[in-house]
Amino acid sequence: MNRTLTAIAALLMAGTAQAGIPQLNATCPGNLEVHADEGGPIYINGKETQLKKFNDNYFEAKGEGVTLSLSINPDGSPSLSYTGKHGANGVCAETKAGAASTASPTAKAEAACLAAVAKSTNVEQAKLKVTDVLTAEAGVGVTIEVPGADAPWSCLSSPEGKVQGASYTGSEGAL
Structure with missing residues (x-):
């Protein structure tokens, strides 16, 4: 029985260590509103982006003339930045927890x-x-x-x- 419990606990811990796109709302300089549903997709100003997964911890989303770079830190927190036309770039800030983003269709x-x-x-x-x-x-x-x-x-x-x-x-x- 102990082996079964140990195996179940190991599977549960493995599942929680797996990273992916978290649910998030953020704002970026240049009036960009970003929303991501858990597991994707990612929206910029309410429009769905083209999403590319590089690995479980890094994604790029293209749309509205910009490329968003989403990386998942070891602690599970997201880091979001953008690159736009004419060298525009910056770091995006997550909006307050519990706040609904106006960029989201929901x-x-x-x-x-x-x-x-x-x-x-x-x-x-x-x-x-x-x-x-x-x-x-x-x-x-x-x-x-x-x-x-x-x-x-x-x-x-x-x-x-x-x-x-x-x-x-x-x-x-x-x-």
């Missing part, structure tokens, strides 16, 4: 869900963190982490930001 749904969960939990919206965004015919599913909660909140919204429902995914009374 930005309105994310913002509406953050507001709905903030209202339901009486927690400041700035303290909430979007941890997952999924799109489907039914709408945009947004998973939100609330400080102090044992489980995340789940929200369903239209892409235009009309919330259809927000609920706690854990047991009642665990919040």
Whole structure:
């Protein structure tokens, strides 16, 4: 039994060590808004880019006349820079955690869900963190982490930001 548990633990640790495109929102000089869904794609000013993977820790995204360079640091944090026309280049800054980027096609749904969960939990919206965004015919599913909660909140919204429902995914009374 110990061998089985050891093997499972090793597989879980191997899975967490694997890098890839994280979910992120960033701004770059030159009025560039960047959004990446976990695993990709990457958007610049709301438009999907052409993505090239060099390895598990380095990606380039081309679009809107610029090339974004995304590298994943050993601690898992992203580093994002850009190169544009006429030698323009710079370092991009991640936007505040929990903030929905206006560059994302799901930005309105994310913002509406953050507001709905903030209202339901009486927690400041700035303290909430979007941890997952999924799109489907039914709408945009947004998973939100609330400080102090044992489980995340789940929200369903239209892409235009009309919330259809927000609920706690854990047991009642665990919040």
